[in-house]
Amino acid sequence: NGVVIFASPNARSALNKVGWPSDLEGHNLGDVLDSLQTGTIRHIPREENWHVAMSGKALRREEFDCETGTIDLLSIPLTQANDRIGAIVLAHNVTELRRRDRALLSKDATIREIHHRVKNNLQTVSALLRLQSRRIDDPNASAALEEAVRRVASIAIVHETLSTSDQETVAFDEVMDRIMANAVELSTRTNEITIERTGNFGGFPAIVATPLALVLTELIHNALEHGLESVGSKLELRVERSETLCKVYVIDNGSGLSEGFTPEQQANLGLQIVQTLTVNELNGSIEFKRLTQGTEAIVTFPIRN
Numbered sequence: 472n473g474v475v476i477f478a479s480p481n482a483r484s485a486l487n488k489v490g491w492p493s494d495l496e497g498h499n500l501g502d503v504l505d506s507l508q509t510g511t512i513r514h515i516p517r518e519e520n521w522h523v524a525m526s527g528k529a530l531r532r533e534e535f536d537c538e539t540g541t542i543d544l545l546s547i548p549l550t551q552a553n554d555r556i557g558a559i560v561l562a563h564n565v566t567e568l569r570r571r572d573r574a575l576l577s578k579d580a581t582i583r584e585i586h587h588r589v590k591n592n593l594q595t596v597s598a599l600l601r602l603q604s605r606r607i608d609d610p611n612a613s614a615a616l617e618e619a620v621r622r623v624a625s626i627a628i629v630h631e632t633l634s635t636s637d638q639e640t641v642a643f644d645e646v647m648d649r650i651m652a653n654a655v656e657l658s659t660r661t662n663e664i665t666i667e668r669t670g671n672f673g674g675f676p677a678i679v680a681t682p683l684a685l686v687l688t689e690l691i692h693n694a695l696e697h698g699l700e701s702v703g704s705k706l707e708l709r710v711e712r713s714e715t716l717c718k719v720y721v722i723d724n725g726s727g728l729s730e731g732f733t734p735e736q737q738a739n740l741g742l743q744i745v746q747t748l749t750v751n752e753l754n755g756s757i758e759f760k761r762l763t764q765g766t767e768a769i770v771t772f773p774i775r776n
Contacts, residue, residue, distance in 0.1 A: 541566050544563075
């Protein structure tokens with residue numbers, strides 16, 4: 472009939488903490504829970520109530536919420552000769568655990584909102600730079616501003632991805648596909664170039680995703696604008712990832728590197744960015760190879776757990 476015959480000290484303490492002021496023995500458990508007024512039962516049909524849920528008809532687990540806390544309740548049927556003679560109800564106060572869950576959800580929502588606002592601000596900066604580039608007569612200055620637009624846009628894509636994710640991990644394949652599409656769209660030889668990606672990046676923390684996005688943006692842009700010059704040009708991005716290491720190959724079939732080429736000695740700002748971010752932010756290395764036809768840039772960096 473739901474009347475409590477025995478309650479352990481822990482069970483009494485759990486119910487006391489959510490508002491039950493006295494002992495449990497002799498009281499109907501369903502009445503006790505109903506008396507706490509604000510308690511709600513999860514996943515129970517409307518025609519049921521606490522009396523039914525805790526009656527021991529079947530193994531049942533529910534959480535009871537009220538203004539002062541949350542109780543996890545597990546009802547275990549007791550039978551004798553196939554007859555139900557009662558139930559054991561395990562009561563566990565999970566108030567602090569649920570409070571932490573809510574705090575984490577609130578924190579996650581705040582972080583996503585921050586990423587969303589950063590993305591919006593970066594897009595505004597990008598739009599202002601693009602507007603300024605169109606008002607400048609000097610082609611070199613205009614080109615420099617367009618390069619800045621491209622770099623800011625790459626960072627914005629990372630923050631946009633983080634703003635829609637429940638975790639601080641960036642699905643980098645999605646980011647890279649968008650960066651590659653943007654690069655082709657902005658290229659002056661869109662109809663003459665084939666660009667493709669093989670392999671999967673997987674997820675990276677934001678601290679890796681942002682510099683990696685910038686590094687690959689620069690390498691792709693450099694190949695599109697300087698390495699590929701003829702019809703039938705091809706650019707391939709190949710990814711090899713293990714548990715401890717990631718290698719990214721940017722391969723083109725263009726004119727190739729000049730004799731004695733080293734990225735450290737180049738005046739090109741893009742290559743300086745690649746070198747600096749790869750070494751200082753990714754803790755990795757960058758290598759350039761001359762192919763029979765074209766160039767291969769290899770970015771290698773450790774996977775951070």
